[in-house]
Amino acid sequence: xxxxxxxxxxxxxxxxxxxxxxxxxxxxxxxxxxxxxxxxxxxxxxxxxxxxxxxxxxxxxxxxxxxxxxxxxxxxxxxxxxxxxxxxxxxxxxxxxxxxxxxxxxxxxxxxxxxxxxxxxxxxxxxxxxxxxxxxxxxxxxxxxxxxxxxxxxxxxxxxxxxxxxxxxxxxxxxxxxxxxxxxxxxxxxxxxxxxxxxxxxxxxxxxxxxxxxxxxxxxxxxxxxxxxxxxxxxxxxxxxxxxxxxxxxxxxxxxxxxxxxxxxxxxxxxxxxxxxxxxxxxxxxxxxxxxxxxxxxxxxxxxxxxxxxxxxxxxxxxxxxxxx
Ligand code: ASP
Numbered sequence: 001x002x003x004x005x006x007x008x009x010x011x012x013x014x015x016x017x018x019x020x021x022x023x024x025x026x027x028x029x030x031x032x033x034x035x036x037x038x039x040x041x042x043x044x045x046x047x048x049x050x051x052x053x054x055x056x057x058x059x060x061x062x063x064x065x066x067x068x069x070x071x072x073x074x075x076x077x078x079x080x081x082x083x084x085x086x087x088x089x090x091x092x093x094x095x096x097x098x099x100x101x102x103x104x105x106x107x108x109x110x111x112x113x114x115x116x117x118x119x120x121x122x123x124x125x126x127x128x129x130x131x132x133x134x135x136x137x138x139x140x141x142x143x144x145x146x147x148x149x150x151x152x153x154x155x156x157x158x159x160x161x162x163x164x165x166x167x168x169x170x171x172x173x174x175x176x177x178x179x180x181x182x183x184x185x186x187x188x189x190x191x192x193x194x195x196x197x198x199x200x201x202x203x204x205x206x207x208x209x210x211x212x213x214x215x216x217x218x219x220x221x222x223x224x225x226x227x228x229x230x231x232x233x234x235x236x237x238x239x240x241x242x243x244x245x246x247x248x249x250x251x252x253x254x255x256x257x258x259x260x261x262x263x264x265x266x267x268x269x270x271x272x273x274x275x276x277x278x279x280x281x282x283x284x285x286x287x288x289x290x291x292x293x294x295x296x297x298x299x300x301x302x303x304x305x306x307x308x309x310x311x312x313x314x315x316x317x318x319x320x321x322x323x324x325x
Contacts, residue, residue, distance in 0.1 A: 003294070010205070020322045024135040028153045028193040040161055042316035042325050045310070050085060058324045065118040067110065067134075068145070069125045070100070074285060074307050075145045075154070079122050084301040086324075091118055106135040115140040115210045120321060123147075128301045139310035141321045148185050149251060156189035157282055158313040162306040163241055166280045170194065176202040176235055178265055179245035179271075180289060183252075187245055188283040190216055201226035202235040206261045209247070232265060236274045244283045244290050267291045272298055282306050288313035 016028070018038045022029070023325065031039070063098040064083040068076055071095070079208075080090045091114070092283055093099050102108060107125075111134045122143045128150030148203050163170050177187045181203055191201060200287055201219060203211045203226055210228060219226050231233055236242070244267055252258040253288040267281065268292060275281075280302040283291055287303075295301050319325040 002139045015209060016323070018316075019322060020320045022141055023321065024138075024141050025153055025321065026082050026131050026133075026135060027144070027151050027318060028156045028189045030153075031157065031193060036157070036160065039157060039313065039320065040164060042320060043161055043312040046312040046315040046319075050293070050315075055085045055087065057087035058319055059086035062088040062120070062322055062324075063091060063118040064088060064278070064318065065091040065114045065121045066094060066145075067114060067121055067123045069096050069123075069130075070146065072124055072145070074154050074310060075124065075152075075309065077312050078307075078310045079145065079318075081311055082318055085311075086315055086319060088318070107134055109129075111138045111142070111182065120318065130131070143317065143321070146185055147199040149188070149248075151186055151189045151192075152284075153186040153189050154310075154314060154317060156312040157187045157317070158283065159186070159243070159284070160193050161313055162282060162302055164310050165309070166302050166305070167240060167278070171197045171199070173197075173240040174200045174202065174235075174238055175241045175243065176204055176232075176239035177211070177243045177245070178204040178232060178267075180209045180247045180261075181245070182209040183206045183248035184245040184284075187243065188215055190243065192229050194219060195219065195224055200225065202229060202239060203227070204229045204235065204265070206230060206255060206259055206264050209264075231276070232271070236271065237276065240276070240279050242275065242279065242281045242286075244281065246283075246286060246288050246290060263289060265290060267295055269294050269298065272300065275300070 016266055018035050066076055076094055079287055083090050109119055113137050120141045122132050122145050124145040125147050125308060128148040131144035131147045144153055160170050181187050247262050249258050279300055281300050285301040285303060285307055
């Protein structure tokens with residue numbers, strides 16, 4: 001692996017008050033409150049644009065490569081849709097086994113190849129730090145679309161945007177995160193994004209799947225508050241957000257351990273009878289049984305709206321990084 005962060009990429013001085021023009025998007029740590037507000041407001045504009053016109057030509061002449069070493073439905077297709085709705089083009093490498101990666105080509109050579117053809121590379125990889133490594137080699141912007149158990153910054157942006165839209169704020173909330181907090185990169189990113197927002201975190205998981213120490217330390221260092229629970233009942237009545245996650249089977253080295261913890265929590269309409277009326281249930285999806293289909297009709301179930309929001313957030317990000325927002 002190469003050094004963690006790439007040197008800052010050259011960027012023009014204008015059109016860049018947010019500092020993201022021409023830059024890599026590797027971690028939520030890049031999103032200070034004003035930058036987050038900026039992305040939210042561009043996302044609102046993108047929503048209006050899609051609702052009124054379907055598409056625009058903002059990114060006409062630009063090309064995005066989707067380079068996915070791990071499976072994806074929402075992230076991959078929403079990035080593609082985002083680019084196409086803004087008039088750009090896409091090189092989709094969603095099955096790396098059919099690319100030269102299967103011939104043993106390194107990540108460094110793969111990204112140096114693809115940046116000859118594209119203006120931005122969206123990468124998903126099974127190894128934490130891989131997006132940063134790609135960024136080290138590339139001179140074009142790299143967007144991290146999930147790196148192993150590391151981060152999933154664009155998911156956290158759309159999660160925070162969803163909370164903002166659903167509850168009117170992302171500050172002063174009690175946020176419950178439930179399920180696989182150990183391997184779930186979405187909860188790692190979302191926790192980091194909500195630091196310094198006066199959020200009280202309730203981490204609910206089997207012992208085996210506790211939130212990593214590194215993230216718990218970051219909460220403490222930011223003077224944040226968290227408690228850990230195995231029993232959802234201890235906190236279900238107080239959370240403003242219940243962020244449910246899938247147990248990440250593909251990350252277990254011992255499938256016996258997976259068997260012990262899979263199905264640890266199942267959210268049903270009955271569970272929600274003890275939740276507040278003014279709260280939301282979220283999930284990055286895919287779900288594999290953690291939330292029953294009957295919950296979908298509950299107005300508090302925000303996960304389909306959440307994935308729709310991913311389109312607007314990714315349109316906003318692409319337009320910003322490519323200097324056309
Ligand atoms: N789609 C999310 C991710 O890529 C969540 C998941 O896979 O469970 O991290």
